[in-house]
Amino acid sequence: MADEPVEIGDVVDDSAASPRTRALAAVLAVLVALNLWAVWNNVSARRSDDRRDQMIEAGRAGLLALTSIDHERVDQDVQRILDASTGSFRDDFAERAEPFKDAARRAQSKSAGAVTQAALESDDGDSGGVLVALTVMTSNRGVPEQYPKAWRTRVTVTKDDGAFKVAAVEFVQ
Numbered sequence: 001m002a003d004e005p006v007e008i009g010d011v012v013d014d015s016a017a018s019p020r021t022r023a024l025a026a027v028l029a030v031l032v033a034l035n036l037w038a039v040w041n042n043v044s045a046r047r048s049d050d051r052r053d054q055m056i057e058a059g060r061a062g063l064l065a066l067t068s069i070d071h072e073r074v075d076q077d078v079q080r081i082l083d084a085s086t087g088s089f090r091d092d093f094a095e096r097a098e099p100f101k102d103a104a105r106r107a108q109s110k111s112a113g114a115v116t117q118a119a120l121e122s123d124d125g126d127s128g129g130v131l132v133a134l135t136v137m138t139s140n141r142g143v144p145e146q147y148p149k150a151w152r153t154r155v156t157v158t159k160d161d162g163a164f165k166v167a168a169v170e171f172v173q
Contacts, residue, residue: 052120052128054164058084059130059155060118062166067113067136067151071104086158086165108141114148126159127167 062084069077078097082090093100103109113136121129132155135148156168 048123051125052123055123055128055157056118056120056130058157058164058166059132060115062155062157063132063134063153063169064113064115066166066169067111067134069104070110071108074101074104084166086160087167089167089169090165109138110140111136111138116150121154128157128164130155130157131172 062081065077065080065084078101082094082097085093113134115132115134117131117133119131121131132153134151134153136151137145137148139145152172154170154172155166156170157164158167159165
């Protein structure tokens with residue numbers, strides 16, 4: 001029987017397999033399992049990193065929108081703020097948008113924010129906390145451009161329609 005050729009579909013007698021063959025098969029199975037675990041772990045870590053990057057970017061963009069206002073394009077600036085925000089924060093800002101625009105036009109106000117640092121403080125999956133440090137330059141009619149003011153903020157971002165948006169802003173010391 002040892003010299004007979006094996007045909008496809010023939011039943012192979014496992015009991016005849018050598019201990020070396022069984023050990024090799026076990027090692028191969030363990031290596032395949034470890035490789036699958038490593039791939040899954042890598043994909044999971046990349047998803048987590050991507051989510052963190054999206055949260056930080058939403059915090060940065062939201063604060064830049066809030067601090068970069070020009071009376072000459074205040075309608076677009078306010079819309080950018082509304083587009084970057086969600087929840088009660090967005091609702092409150094939308095309610096105050098017209099008086100805000102009027103005040104910016106009357107004062108001929110211009111401000112420009114620049115993010116100096118941003119980092120993720122917390123990650124709860126669909127929401128998170130982002131610490132954002134920025135400087136803001138402001139000028140008004142009759143008042144020359146002032147020195148930059150440093151602000152430190154804690155921004156809560158929440159997933160809304162598949163993207164993270166600003167849900168709250170708190171100034172920190």
